[in-house]
Amino acid sequence: MAPVPTLTLNDGRAIPQIGFGCWQLSDAQAPDIVGRALKAGYRLIDTAAIYGNEAGVGRAVREAGVPREEIVLTTKLWNDRQGRDETRKAFDESLKRLGVDYVDLYLIHWPCPRQRLFVETWKAMIALRESGRVKSIGVSNFTPENLAVLIGETGVTPAVNQIELHPHFQRKAPRADDSRLGIVTESWSPLGQGKELNDPAIVAIAQAHGRTPAQVVLRWHVQLGCVAIPKTARPERIVENISVFDFSLSEAEMARIAGLDRPDGRIGPDPATFC
Template sequence: MPVRIPTLTLNDGRPMPQLGLGVYQLEEARTPDIVGRAIAAGYRAIDTAAIYGNEAGVGRAIREAGIPRDDLFVTTKLWNDDQGLDGTRRAFDASLTRLGLDRVDLYLIHWPCPDRGLFVETWKELIRFREEGRASSIGVSNFTPAHLQRLISETGVVPVVNQIELHPHFQQAALRDAHARHGIVTESWSPLGQGRELADPVLAGIARAHGRSPAQVALRWHVQNGFVAIPKTATPARIAENVALFDFTLSPDEMARIATLDRPDARLGPDPDSFG
C-alpha cells in the first residue's frame, strides 16, 4: 500500500504534503518514470522549476499517474532572468504549457536577485496569478528575512512558503524564526545536504538505534521540526526509503543531538544576497 503523507496547512488555508519529490538535475527523459514511481509509492507533491528543464516530463507523469489531479500538489518556479512584469507572465504561461496544466498548486520566485530590484514587482504578478486561479498558492525560494519583510511591507501579501537550503548541518535558525513570525512554512531543499548528511556519525548512530538509514533519520528530523522536505533521488529504492518516515519518532534527546550539528559555514548553495 502507498504511504499516506501528512500535510501542513499553509497561511492561505490550503494543505501541502509534508514530503515531496524534488526533481532538480533529473533528466527530462527519465522524469516521467521516476515521478511515476514516486506517485505509486505515495508521494503526492512534486517540485520542479523552469530552470530544471523537466516540466514537460513532470506533466507527462501526472497525466499517466491514473489518480485525480486534485490529489497532487505541483510546484514550479520562476527563473531569475524572467523576473519583472512582462517576463514573469510569459514564463508562467510557458511553464503551464510545458506541464500541460491549467493551474499549479504552488508557484515560487526561485531567487530574490536583490541587485536586479525586481522581486517586489514580480511578486505582484504572482498575486495576480493567484487571483486568476492559475496558481492556487504563491511563495518564494531562497529569500532572507529582509527580502521577506520588504515583500510583505510593500504588498501586504505573505508568501505561504519559503523554500530554502536546510539540512542538519545548516539549520537556518534566524530565517526559520522569521518564517514563524509571519506564518510562512519552511520548505527544505537539499534536506540531505546533497548526500553529505548520510556519512555523519551522529545521524548514523541514531539510525542504528532505530534500525533505519541516516537519510530516514535526517528526513524525520525535518518532519518533526514541522518543515516540508523535498529530497531528490532518481533511485527507485531510495524513493521508497525516503517516504518510510511516518512509523517511527526521534526522541527529544535525539532531536537535541541533531541540533548540535548546525554549522554557519555549511551552506552548499549560493548566497541569496548576491546570487542572480
C-alpha cells in the same frame, strides 16, 4: 506505509510534509521517476523552469493515474524572467510545458536583490493567483530582509519559503522568521546532497532505530515542522524516503542533531549575492 501528514498554508490550502524534488532529473527521466514517486505515495512534486524537465514532470502527473486534485504540483520562476510582463510570459510557458490547467504552488526561485524586481514580480504572481491558474504563491531562498520588503510593499505574505536546510545548515533564524510570519519553511537539499548521511551522530541514531541515515534526517525535518523535498532516481530510495512516518526521534536525538549545525555548512549560493 503510514500516511503523509500535511501542513496548512496561510491561504488555507494543504501541503504534504514530504515531497519529491526534481532537481537534476532529465526531461527524459522524469516521466518514469516522477511516475514511480506518485505511485509510491508522494503527492507533492517540486520542479522549476530552470531544471529543464517540466514537460516530463507534467507527463508523469497526467499519466500516473493519480487524481490531479490530489497532487500539489510546484514550479518556479527563473531569475532572468523577473518583472511583471516577463513573469506572466514565463508562467504561461511553464504551464504549457507541464500540460496542465493550473499549478498548485508557484515560487520566485531566487530574490536576486540587485535586480530590484522581486516586488514587481510578486505583484504579478498575486495576479496569477487571483486568476485561478495558480492556487498558492510563495518564494524560494528569501531572507528575512527580503520578506520584510515583499510583505511591506504588497501586504501579501508568501505561503511557502523554500530554503537550503539540512543538519549542517539548520537556518534557525530564517525558520523562526518564517514561523512568525505564518510561512511554511520548505527544505531544499534536505539531505545535504548526501553529505549528511555519513555523519557519525546520524549513523548512530539510524542504527538505534533500524533505519537509514536518510530516513533519520527526513524525520528530523518533519519534527521541525518543515516540508522536505528529497530527490533520488533510485526506486528503492523513492520508497525509503517517504517511509518516515511510523517512527519518531526522541528529544535527546533531536538535540544531538541540533548540535551538528555549522556556520560554514552552506552548500548552495548565498541569496544575498546570487544573481
